[in-house]
Amino acid sequence: MVREFTLGPATREAYGATLVELGKTNPNVVVVDADLSKSTYTAKFGKEFPDRFFNVGIAEANMVGIAGGLAHSGKIPFCSSFACFLVNKGYDQLRIAVAYPRENVKVVSSHGGISIGEDGPSQQSIEDVALMCTLPGFVVCVPADEAQAKDLVRRAAAHQGPVYLRTGRPKVAKVYDGGEFPFGKMRQLEEGTDLTIVANGLMVAEALKAHDALKEEGITARVLDGYCVKPLDAEAVTRASLETGAFVVAEEHSRFGGLGSVVAQCLAQHAPAPIEQVCVEDTYAESGSPQQLLEKYGLTWTHIVTAAKRVVQRKGGPTRREPPAGAADKATESEPHPFEV
Amino acid sequence: MSLTIDELKAKALQIRRDAIGMIAAAGSGHPGGSLSEADLLAALWFRVMKHDPKNPQWAGRDRFILSKGHGCPSLYSAMAHAGYFDPAILPTLRKLGSPLQGHPDRRFIPALEASTGSLGNGLSIGIGIAHALKLDRSDARVWVMLGDGECQEGQVWEASMYAGAHRMENLTAIVDYNKKQLDDMVKHILPLDPLGGKFAAMNWHVLEIDGHNMAMVVEALEESRKVKGRPVAVIAHTITGKGVSFMENDPKWHGVAPTKEEATRALAELGV
Numbered sequence: 001m002v003r004e005f006t007l008g009p010a011t012r013e014a015y016g017a018t019l020v021e022l023g024k025t026n027p028n029v030v031v032v033d034a035d036l037s038k039s040t041y042t043a044k045f046g047k048e049f050p051d052r053f054f055n056v057g058i059a060e061a062n063m064v065g066i067a068g069g070l071a072h073s074g075k076i077p078f079c080s081s082f083a084c085f086l087v088n089k090g091y092d093q094l095r096i097a098v099a100y101p102r103e104n105v106k107v108v109s110s111h112g113g114i115s116i117g118e119d120g121p122s123q124q125s126i127e128d129v130a131l132m133c134t135l136p137g138f139v140v141c142v143p144a145d146e147a148q149a150k151d152l153v154r155r156a157a158a159h160q161g162p163v164y165l166r167t168g169r170p171k172v173a174k175v176y177d178g179g180e181f182p183f184g185k186m187r188q189l190e191e192g193t194d195l196t197i198v199a200n201g202l203m204v205a206e207a208l209k210a211h212d213a214l215k216e217e218g219i220t221a222r223v224l225d226g227y228c229v230k231p232l233d234a235e236a237v238t239r240a241s242l243e244t245g246a247f248v249v250a251e252e253h254s255r256f257g258g259l260g261s262v263v264a265q266c267l268a269q270h271a272p273a274p275i276e277q278v279c280v281e282d283t284y285a286e287s288g289s290p291q292q293l294l295e296k297y298g299l300t301w302t303h304i305v306t307a308a309k310r311v312v313q314r315k316g317g318p319t320r321r322e323p324p325a326g327a328a329d330k331a332t333e334s335e336p337h338p339f340e341v
Numbered sequence: 342m343s344l345t346i347d348e349l350k351a352k353a354l355q356i357r358r359d360a361i362g363m364i365a366a367a368g369s370g371h372p373g374g375s376l377s378e379a380d381l382l383a384a385l386w387f388r389v390m391k392h393d394p395k396n397p398q399w400a401g402r403d404r405f406i407l408s409k410g411h412g413c414p415s416l417y418s419a420m421a422h423a424g425y426f427d428p429a430i431l432p433t434l435r436k437l438g439s440p441l442q443g444h445p446d447r448r449f450i451p452a453l454e455a456s457t458g459s460l461g462n463g464l465s466i467g468i469g470i471a472h473a474l475k476l477d478r479s480d481a482r483v484w485v486m487l488g489d490g491e492c493q494e495g496q497v498w499e500a501s502m503y504a505g506a507h508r509m510e511n512l513t514a515i516v517d518y519n520k521k522q523l524d525d526m527v528k529h530i531l532p533l534d535p536l537g538g539k540f541a542a543m544n545w546h547v548l549e550i551d552g553h554n555m556a557m558v559v560e561a562l563e564e565s566r567k568v569k570g571r572p573v574a575v576i577a578h579t580i581t582g583k584g585v586s587f588m589e590n591d592p593k594w595h596g597v598a599p600t601k602e603e604a605t606r607a608l609a610e611l612g613v
């Protein structure tokens with residue numbers, strides 16, 4: 001059967017603990033938060049280093065601007081709130097006060113995705129990865145578990161330039177015991193030849209479970225942890241395409257602009273292969289328990305298995321399906337037939 | 342609906358009881374700000390606002406926006422008892438499939454005028470509605486309820502400056518000034534005083550009241566209808582967790598659900 005994981009701390013908790021560690025060794029590390037420090041876990045840092053902690057109130061745009069100014073003056077600001085408020089309310093400031101002047105700000109959100117549960121869509125971020133990827137110069141990462149989150153937070157502090165890390169609310173499966181997770185890379189977790197599953201965040205554990213279920217049916221899936229969405233590990237994706245020829249990309253994010261989009265873009269450019277996305281479709285979710293929502297909105301290992309079988313069927317067969325009747329009349333000779341999406 | 346002061350007090354108590362019961366049943370939610378706003382909601386929904394639960398989309402209705410969307414348990418209770426839906430569904434708050442979403446959601450309850458939960462948005466939406474009502478020659482009024490912590494959002498002041506400059510006389514902003522926000526008391530995070538002075542400086546007619554004195558609440562809200570040429574800000578001084586001794590004035594109860602045992606104690610204090 002599929003493997004079981006022990007539940008570890010939430011990635012936001014890993015962030016809070018690592019911040020305190022960083023605060024002890026680096027006096028330039030400062031933190032700004034917008035009245036959510038208990039939820040983002042920056043409150044721990046605030047308690048240890050009150051002089052280097054700025055809780056600006058419910059004012060995310062101001063917070064990001066302040067972070068820009070702190071970075072401009074040589075500090076290493078970590079800037080935190082829920083993903084939806086931090087990115088959406090702070091977007092112009094992320095652009096003008098951080099990305100554009102390439103300030104050394106570390107933007108670490110909590111409550112990414114729909115797995116925050118009962119609070120509902122106004123607090124569920126399904127757009128942040130897309131928005132952050134479009135900001136030039138930003139590194140964008142989505143950690144899967146405690147160990148990976150810790151490494152990425154340390155790496156963000158050491159990196160010169162803006163970084164976005166998305167952490168989550170719920171306790172998550174322990175995938176790693178530790179390890180190194182450099183920016184611009186993927187981590188291969190399973191070898192396989194029939195297809196490749198690329199996943200990040202809490203979908204990594206689901207991808208591994210899907211791998212086990214598929215194996216029982218004789219389908220071997222390579223599993224890549226796509227923790228770094230930008231810069232994308234194009235080499236790993238291209239190699240996987242040449243060696244497995246089909247993809248499922250799984251993420252707790254909108255279909256548009258996240259890991260699925262950047263992998264598809266990479267494939268189209270370097271090594272075209274059929275791809276299926278396991279993601280939040282073009283809709284807002286609702287209130288419910290995290291597990292209920294992940295099931296209802298299609299984000300579990302069984303959804304990955306279904307998508308995997310679909311994509312393996314498409315492989316080798318016509319990845320380009322017949323165009324709908326009449327479509328060919330509109331297309332000129334030289335233009336390709338429209339794909340059925 | 343036009344209840345007496347005593348009847349309104351009873352409604353407010355009912356709202357508080359419901360809010361505690363709903364949040365306890367859900368296992369999550371925001372008791373502090375749900376209790377502080379209860380008297381204001383009772384006065385609005387059972388006396389001051391013009392509305393018709395039998396005809397929720399009536400063009401002549403007053404519009405209410407709960408900009409501090411996390412206070413929705415009390416709003417759902419008020420709307421249920423006013424006749425918008427069956428109070429029997431109140432315990433489904435925050436459960437999968439329930440129209441009673443964790444924050445107000447127009448997709449599930451069209452009678453809500455705005456989907457809120459991201460603080461700072463309500464007043465601007467209210468201004469848009471107020472403009473449209475004037476264009477349609479309606480004398481309906483727009484009521485927007487804000488949190489005090491919420492007033493730290495810059496958008497609130499962009500909206501406030503605009504409404505004052507445009508003399509939006511069909512708009513009332515009510516601030517549930519309970520002195521606390523999520524992480525701590527407001528004065529420890531980012532003080533707002535003089536809050537009334539800020540609105541006044543932006544050309545608002547300001548009324549400062551005790552938001553738990555029902556007669557005063559009703560008088561201020563009814564007076565706001567009569568003000569000409571300016572929007573009205575009702576600064577309602579309230580107590581977070583009002584009515585439950587162990588929740589009052591304690592920011593710990595901002596966003597934590599009471600346990601079963603705590604809920605029973607709270608309900609006992611609220612006369613159950």
Ligand SMILES: Cc1ncc(C[n+]2csc(CCOP(=O)(O)OP(=O)(O)O)c2C)c(N)n1
Nearest residue numbers: 035374458459460488489490491521522523
């Ligand atoms: C834009 C935004 N930032 C942060 C939050 C998270 N949050 C929910 S309630 C709250 C505190 C609100 O305080 P206040 O407005 O005073 O409400 P009340 O005291 O009435 O509960 C915060 C920070 C949010 N909902 N929206």
Ligand SMILES: [Mg+2]
Nearest residue numbers: 489490519521
């Ligand atoms: Mg408050």
